[in-house]
Amino acid sequence: MSDLSAPKGHSQCNTVQSCVTESCGMDMKNLKEYLGWLYYQYLLVTGIYVLEPWEQSIFNTVLFTMVAMVIYTSYVFVPIHVRLALVFFSGLCEGQEESTVALIN
Amino acid sequence: MTRTGDPVRNINVKPPFNRSNLKSGIIKKNGLHKTAQKNGTKNVAHPGPRDRESYEQAPLYVAVMTYLGFGIVTLFGYLRDFLRAVGLEKCHLAQEREEQKDFVPLYQDFENFYMRNLYMRLRDNWNRPVSSLPGPMFDLMERVSDDYNWTFRLTGRTIENVINMGSYNYLGFAENNAGFLKTVADTTDEYGAGVCSTRQEMGNLSIHTELEDLVAKFLGAESAITCGMGFATNSMNIPALVGKGCLILSDELNHTSLILGARLSGATIRVFKHNNMQRLERMLREAVTSGQPRTHRPWKKILILVEGIYSMEGSIVRLPEIVALKKRYKAYLFLDEAHSIGAVGPTGRGVTELLGVDPSDVDVLMGTFTKSFGAAGGYIAGKKELVDYLRAHSHSSVYATAMSPPVAEQIIRAMKCIMGLDGTTIGIQRVRQLAENTMYLRRRLREMGFIIYGPLESPVIPLLLYMPGKVGAFSREMLDRKIGVVVVGFPATPIGEARARFCVSAAHTKDMLDKVLCAMDELGDYLGLKFSRQTTSDRPELYDETDFELDS
Numbered sequence: 124m125s126d127l128s129a130p131k132g133h134s135q136c137n138t139v140q141s142c143v144t145e146s147c148g149m150d151m152k153n154l155k156e157y158l159g160w161l162y163y164q165y166l167l168v169t170g171i172y173v174l175e176p177w178e179q180s181i182f183n184t185v186l187f188t189m190v191a192m193v194i195y196t197s198y199v200f201v202p203i204h205v206r207l208a209l210v211f212f213s214g215l216c217e218g219q220e221e222s223t224v225a226l227i228n
Numbered sequence: 229m230t231r232t233g234d235p236v237r238n239i240n241v242k243p244p245f246n247r248s249n250l251k252s253g254i255i256k257k258n259g260l261h262k263t264a265q266k267n268g269t270k271n272v273a274h275p276g277p278r279d280r281e282s283y284e285q286a287p288l289y290v291a292v293m294t295y296l297g298f299g300i301v302t303l304f305g306y307l308r309d310f311l312r313a314v315g316l317e318k319c320h321l322a323q324e325r326e327e328q329k330d331f332v333p334l335y336q337d338f339e340n341f342y343m344r345n346l347y348m349r350l351r352d353n354w355n356r357p358v359s360s361l362p363g364p365m366f367d368l369m370e371r372v373s374d375d376y377n378w379t380f381r382l383t384g385r386t387i388e389n390v391i392n393m394g395s396y397n398y399l400g401f402a403e404n405n406a407g408f409l410k411t412v413a414d415t416t417d418e419y420g421a422g423v424c425s426t427r428q429e430m431g432n433l434s435i436h437t438e439l440e441d442l443v444a445k446f447l448g449a450e451s452a453i454t455c456g457m458g459f460a461t462n463s464m465n466i467p468a469l470v471g472k473g474c475l476i477l478s479d480e481l482n483h484t485s486l487i488l489g490a491r492l493s494g495a496t497i498r499v500f501k502h503n504n505m506q507r508l509e510r511m512l513r514e515a516v517t518s519g520q521p522r523t524h525r526p527w528k529k530i531l532i533l534v535e536g537i538y539s540m541e542g543s544i545v546r547l548p549e550i551v552a553l554k555k556r557y558k559a560y561l562f563l564d565e566a567h568s569i570g571a572v573g574p575t576g577r578g579v580t581e582l583l584g585v586d587p588s589d590v591d592v593l594m595g596t597f598t599k600s601f602g603a604a605g606g607y608i609a610g611k612k613e614l615v616d617y618l619r620a621h622s623h624s625s626v627y628a629t630a631m632s633p634p635v636a637e638q639i640i641r642a643m644k645c646i647m648g649l650d651g652t653t654i655g656i657q658r659v660r661q662l663a664e665n666t667m668y669l670r671r672r673l674r675e676m677g678f679i680i681y682g683p684l685e686s687p688v689i690p691l692l693l694y695m696p697g698k699v700g701a702f703s704r705e706m707l708d709r710k711i712g713v714v715v716v717g718f719p720a721t722p723i724g725e726a727r728a729r730f731c732v733s734a735a736h737t738k739d740m741l742d743k744v745l746c747a748m749d750e751l752g753d754y755l756g757l758k759f760s761r762q763t764t765s766d767r768p769e770l771y772d773e774t775d776f777e778l779d780s
Contacts, residue, residue: 170297
């Protein structure tokens with residue numbers, strides 16, 4: 124029984140191409156193969172490999188949605204919070220310096 | 229008086245047993261002699277194979293990922309069950325009829341949750357139909373499934389010459405060479421194929437007597453009794469040996485046949501952690517001092533149940549220590565050599581020979597003929613009184629049909645071959661070839677970076693896969709490369725330790741092993757199975773518990 128959309132691992136060493144454009148194409152192919160292998164690893168490690176295709180789609184959709192929401196939230200909120208935190212802490216440090224200077228004097 | 233240090237090791241064990249039918253003192257070539265010299269004492273039977281085994285734990289992320297995978301599949305299992313219950317999906321399982329919906333439920337749905345939702349999805353990796361002899365190479369029938377493994381259909385094609393790494397064919401006696409099988413054919417001519425009776429009634433043929441005498445001679449025991457089925461040898465004979473008021477101390481990883489026999493007997497069962505001699509000693513002490521639970525009467529009998537080689541871990545029992553313990557606390561020992569008889573030891577006599585233990589120290593020697601002898605059935609050997617008692621009182625001899633004559637003749641010919649009584653050296657060559665193949669495969673797999681359990685001598689090689697997705701992918705990819713492997717998952721192994729189990733055979737040539745190793749290397753990188761973080765070194769491993777219990 125053939126399995127899912129995973130690329131087969133019978134990778135042979137490709138013949139070396141000397142032409143530049145063809146080597147770019149070779150890189151693209153290697154990159155695609157590598158991405159395919161990464162997707163296969165993701166399927167295996169999370170256990171999704173055993174599920175039927177529609178279940179895989181559901182899981183991928185849910186996961187992708189959650190990741191997208193996390194990225195959006197961090198993009199929108201993290202710089203503002205970091206800036207506020209910096210302001211707060213630097214304000215604290217300056218206030219401390221002034222009071223120690225006042226004490227010494 | 230308190231004894232300091234390990235109570236077991238201070239006992240002097242008898243020097244290695246010299247058998248008269250051993251050729252040229254082969255036992256000296258065993259690791260036993262070398263390590264005895266290293267220790268400087270000749271009397272201690274040092275467990276030679278022990279130094280080179282390790283049960284490495286995988287990195288933490290692997291365990292986390294494994295549980296994560298199981299969690300996700302469980303969630304989807306709940307989803308599918310819900311869909312089946314609501315009716316949106318067709319239910320392939322047994323269900324009650326409409327009229328019976330209000331009765332007490334007949335099919336307990338939840339108990340089979342794991343089977344419905346994980347096993348079914350990977351079911352094509354098991355029960356593959358074999359259409360040839362299970363030798364080192366075999367043929368499989370190709371089958372496909374249209375509805376995700378609920379039903380299969382055969383396409384009609386055969387996958388030929390698949391390398392067999394799953395059959396228990398340790399010495400390669402599963403063969404169909406007409407020359408070798410001549411005596412078997414003659415026996416079928418003489419006795420026929422069926423016996424049509426039990427041993428006690430009319431089924432005691434002369435070939436059974438011949439077989440039992442040969443088995444006793446092979447093992448170095450006084451007498452032996454055989455049974456037609458290996459599982460039944462355990463489950464039907466243990467109830468004859470122990471009963472209520474007796475105590476059974478059974479290893480954690482014992483086979484189901486031993487557990488079933490122990491439960492059927494009605495004795496009290498206590499389980500000790502796998503190969504952990506300190507725990508066993510503590511339990512023996514407590515049993516001897518406290519006696520039976522409420523009445524504190526002494527136990528009638530204490531029986532220790534262990535196996536020679538544990539088939540899921542590949543580990544070998546610590547026999548010298550157990551024998552020392554049993555002598556000290558006056559318990560009886562039942563050794564199940566299903567996988568180790570014929571497969572380990574310089575002349576194939578099993579763990580007693582490998583570890584230098586006198587077979588008459590073991591009270592009940594049990595084994596099966598399925599694995600190394602290419603036949604079916606089991607035996608129990610020991611003192612003559614024990615075997616005579618079993619002949620009269622065991623369920624298997626009273627009620628079970630006797631062993632079929634061609635099968636008995638196959639065992640006789642295989643045993644004669646191993647002992648050298650047929651005039652050739654084929655048997656001993658096979659034993660040596662098996663040892664060589666085992667060491668070669670184990671070394672190479674460990675060098676490649678896989679996690680493997682068990683010492684170097686054990687022909688059962690479990691290779692850890694951990695994650696449920698990889699279990700299915702591994703088996704399918706290996707079949708695509710024409711190698712047949714057995715993968716094992718949850719109920720037979722702990723949930724986080726799924727594995728593939730290789731059974732090495734003497735009939736495997738180096739080419740076949742190289743082909744398997746090449747495929748393993750490729751798959752190890754492609755699937756990501758090389759979890760081992762140890763470099764291969766020959767330094768001996770320390771035991772897990774280096775602090776021995778001191779009695780206060």
